[in-house]
Amino acid sequence: GENVEQHPSTLSVQEGDSAVIKCTYSDSASNYFPWYKQELGKRPQLIIDIRSNVGEKKDQRIAVTLNKTAKHFSLHITETQPEDSAVYFCAATYNTNAGKSTFGDGTTLTVKP
Amino acid sequence: DAGVIQSPRHEVTEMGQEVTLRCKPISGHNSLFWYRQTMMRGLELLIYFNNNVPIDDSGMPEDRFSAKMPNASFSTLKIQPSEPRDSAVYFCATGQYNEQFFGPGTRLTVL
Numbered sequence: 001g002e003n004v005e006q007h008p009s010t011l012s013v014q015e016g017d018s019a020v021i022k023c024t025y026s027d028s029a030s031n032y033f034p035w036y037k038q039e040l041g042k043r044p045q046l047i048i049d050i051r052s053n054v055g056e057k058k059d060q061r062i063a064v065t066l067n068k069t070a071k072h073f074s075l076h077i078t079e080t081q082p083e084d085s086a087v088y089f090c091a092a093t094y095n096t097n098a099g100k101s102t103f104g105d106g107t108t109l110t111v112k113p
Numbered sequence: 114d115a116g117v118i119q120s121p122r123h124e125v126t127e128m129g130q131e132v133t134l135r136c137k138p139i140s141g142h143n144s145l146f147w148y149r150q151t152m153m154r155g156l157e158l159l160i161y162f163n164n165n166v167p168i169d170d171s172g173m174p175e176d177r178f179s180a181k182m183p184n185a186s187f188s189t190l191k192i193q194p195s196e197p198r199d200s201a202v203y204f205c206a207t208g209q210y211n212e213q214f215f216g217p218g219t220r221l222t223v224l
Contacts (some may be wrong), residue, residue, distance in 0.1 A: 043215040044204070099208045101211075
């Protein structure tokens, strides 16, 4: 089955700096890679996703890159703000599994004002 | 659309009692997932359904756990009998194609 590794497990940055979270996956058949943000006491919420036919996707201050050959993908947050503080999860999905995603263990991001 | 609806939002029960968690998916979503989240074990997939049919229940921890999806608009996760180590937040997520949308979760405490 699919295995997703996520690094780092914790990340602390100064407000205004950039943050990068990296994930690797094992199954080359995975073709959809979402990122979720979970604030304390809340549900995970999809913030950005990328499909295997695209190398990069950007939405305002967040961007995701995908390297299919190396089987890794990354989340980039620029100009971080205190409200970006949360746990971020990456996931890898093979769409014939009815959308079943394999999640990374999460990264706790702290943005210090 | 109200999003994924879960009930109850909080449940406190005593060891040995039966617990039933409920989920109403977003209309039109054909996949439904039950997750358990704890500090120690993170986010674990327990079981998922596609078109109301259970596809993979390999994440269900033991026979005390069971899940049903009798129709496209309702699913239950039952724990009988409950144990203190079942204390966690249980999320239901639904989706169409690949995206998953999570419900608010049920925080279960077993004393």
